[in-house]
Amino acid sequence: MSSWFLVLSYGRRPGTRLDRRVTTQNSKLAFDRTPVYSPAMMMIAEEPQGPPVELSVFSGPLDLLLHLIKQNEVSIYDIPIFSICDQYNAHLKAMQELDLDIAGDFLWMASWLLHLKSKMLLPQVVEGGEDPREELVERLLAYRRVKELASFLHDSDLVRRCLWPVEIAADVGAGEEVELDWEDIDLRILAQTYLDVMQRFAASRPPPLEVLALRYRVEDKMKDIYDLVRSDGLVPLLRHLNSRSDPVEVATVMVAALELVRLRGVFADQQRPFAEIYLRPGDRALDAQELLLRGESGG
């Protein structure tokens, strides 16, 4: 049985007898046509195409559902899920056409309604079993209470925001600490105060200047490059620099190379801008002493 699906045939005329066929096809649910319900379910007289959807701003999916229930003049305790589900989807569609940003909450409700609709299709195994709509009804009732209270607050707000507090701006010394009532202190104020204090603390104690130990010395690099050029004859400087990961080392090598060129220990050739720079032996031989001294004065 589990692999069998029930498919409702959708009649165009209200009142057509329910024709239930058992088939192995996937069930197809058409939203845009009025389904025919079993006699136990309430009928909603509705044109097949449905009346034009009237759009107003709904504060949430429950709000929209309540609106539909009111519009159809049906009982909240016996919601005709089939019709309401279709109308709900029609509203969603209209909202999409108007390019209204539909929050996920609306889609979530649409899927819940579909789920309920499919549950209602299944024959009740046990008589007097739980109504699948029960949870929805409870949610709607709770939300309706909230809506009533909100509308009370709205009416109250309409009058109350016309009141202007009378307050002679008393100049309570700007520098003086104003005491806050316990009532007015909440976690947000505490958190903000903490952030303020920490900011003041950080501002009064700037982090100490970090001086890194000298990891690379120009004279060492001069010696390295000089030896390399002597042994290899031709050294691609840019490739050598690119193989270094530490920028400090790159800078040191660069200074060392320039210093060697200045001392005519090596010559540098570049064919065109941005091309590889080749180092080759220069016309002067440098001894270790000179490398060390020059390096110190240059570094």
Add this chain to the structure above:
Amino acid sequence: MDRDTLTAVVEAILLTASGPVTVLAVSETIDDPEVGEEDIGAVFEAFRENMDRSDSGLRLEKVAGGWRCTTPPSLDPYLRTFHGIAARQRLSQAALEVLAIVAHRQPVTLPEINFIRGANSASVVRTLLERGLLRVAGRKKVVGKPFLYRTSKEFLVHFGLERAEDLPDPEDLVKDDTAAVD
């Protein structure tokens, strides 16, 4: 302290205070064993009756456990014109719903608010916190430790309530509504 001085002190405090003035605060200010709290309360009441005239631009109201001086709502158009304020920011339907939920079920967490409304209310709650109508009142000791929200004193002042419990029971409102429809 004689009656005239007491009246003058209460009036001065009322006009310069930045929020509702409680009888207790006035009593502590005066610090006179001969002046009881009921005397101070009587002065407030006398003020209220005195101001409640059509030729007065002031009103006194009991709100959030204290007394506050305001203007009557009928004068709002003139005040707005004078101060050059076209329209006041309104509370959205979503904001009113969140306030209703918090006022009725406080303390309450965001997931609970979301569940009752069936819609995500995080940004609404943030706006209401910024407007000072809600406040954070600790965290719920459940997984994730969500913040607990309560209505603030500002909420009571804005809606003219002495306590949050003074809000009508939503059940009664629903009953009234259905009765009216029938």
